[in-house]
Every structure is written in structure tokens, then in C-alpha cells.
Amino acid sequence: MLEFAVLGLLHEQPMHGYELRRRLNSSLGAFRALSFGTLYPCLAGLQGRGLVSVDNPEPTATSRRQRITYTLTDAGRDAFDRLAGTSDPGSWEDDAFDVRLAFFTRTERSVRLRILDGRRARLAERLAAMRSDTGAPRDRWADALRSRGEDATERDLMWVEELIEAERRSPEVRPGTLADPSHPAFNPPPRNPTKEN
Secondary structure, three states, rough: OHHHHHEEEEEHHHEEEEHHHHHHHHHHHOOOOOOHHHHHHHHHHHHHOOOEEEEEOEEOOOOOOOOOEEEEOHHHHHHHHHHOOOOHHHHHHEEEEEEHHHOOHHHHHHHHHHHHHHHHHHHHHHHHHHHHHOOOOOOOHHHHHHHHHHHHHHHHHHHHHHHHHHHHHHHOOOOOOOOOOOHHOOOOOOOOOOOOO
């Protein structure tokens, strides 16, 4: 998942290691505690496989260390596309699902739906297990915690069902087609109000 997330972020634009770590920490919950000691070996591995290139280091005004910019290569784009095109049970587990969802824009619709359906099934199983748990007697604190977990899972399940419904209702947008908002038909040239009709 870390490689997938790094490739996905670099797909947007080249970044320094510090910016990559900041985005991974702040945007993708699975990496909130990600250290440079984990990130830099990942970047080195991606570079070694030709998926990421290193641009000339930039000197910084506040430090003697030079900032290295990481850029996605064509092979890196292909690798990201392959990863984005896969769906397996790991894709709809908690942290992996969040990472996959963050890059759904670059994921084919059929794969998005498989991942969403898998997530819905996983949450439904979890909710059923919570509701059928008639284990040892609990005190009010344990009951409050269990109730909170049920409520959160039920809300997540409803949210995923809404995403699935919206995905099924919306037409698939392919780049360059009339449904693509960047298509020229969506941005006609402005009319010249001084020109007579």
C-alpha cells in the first residue's frame, strides 16, 4: 500500500520527500505515523526499479542538505495503473480501503465497484458479528464502547452503500468524451457582446 500511495501522489506532481511524508501523514490515514526511516527505503526501492527518478537536488536557504525531488517515470505510471486496476480482499480492509479510495479518480469504474462491494460485504459481516456477540456479561462502559462501534460501523456501511448507488447511477466519464468536463464542449469560447448577431 505504501508503494501504491507514493506512486499515486507522484502521479499528481513531483515532490520532495518531506512533502510526500506530509501528504501521506495528513491525507491517508494508513500512514499517520509514517517515518522517514520507512519512506526513504521505499523511495529508493522504487527508484531502483525505475519507477521513480530523482531530479537534481535543490539547495535550500535554511539547511545545508539538498532537497531531492522525486518524479514518476513512465514505468512508474504503468505500475500505478496496474496496481489501481487490481482488486483483492486486501483492497477493502480498513486502511487499504482508505488508500484505494483516495485514488479512485484514476481507477476504472468496474474496479471501483468491486472494491466498494467488497467493503460493503466486509462492513456487513462486521456489523452482524457485533450484533450477535452475546459473550461474557459487560459493564456499562463496555456496552457504551460496543454501541459506539456498532454505530460507527453502521454509518460506514450506509456511506459505502451511498457511494455504490451514486457510482451506479452516474455515467462513466472517459477522458476526451463529451461527458468529460475538460472537453471543449463544456468550455465554449466566450461570446463577444460587442459583436452584432
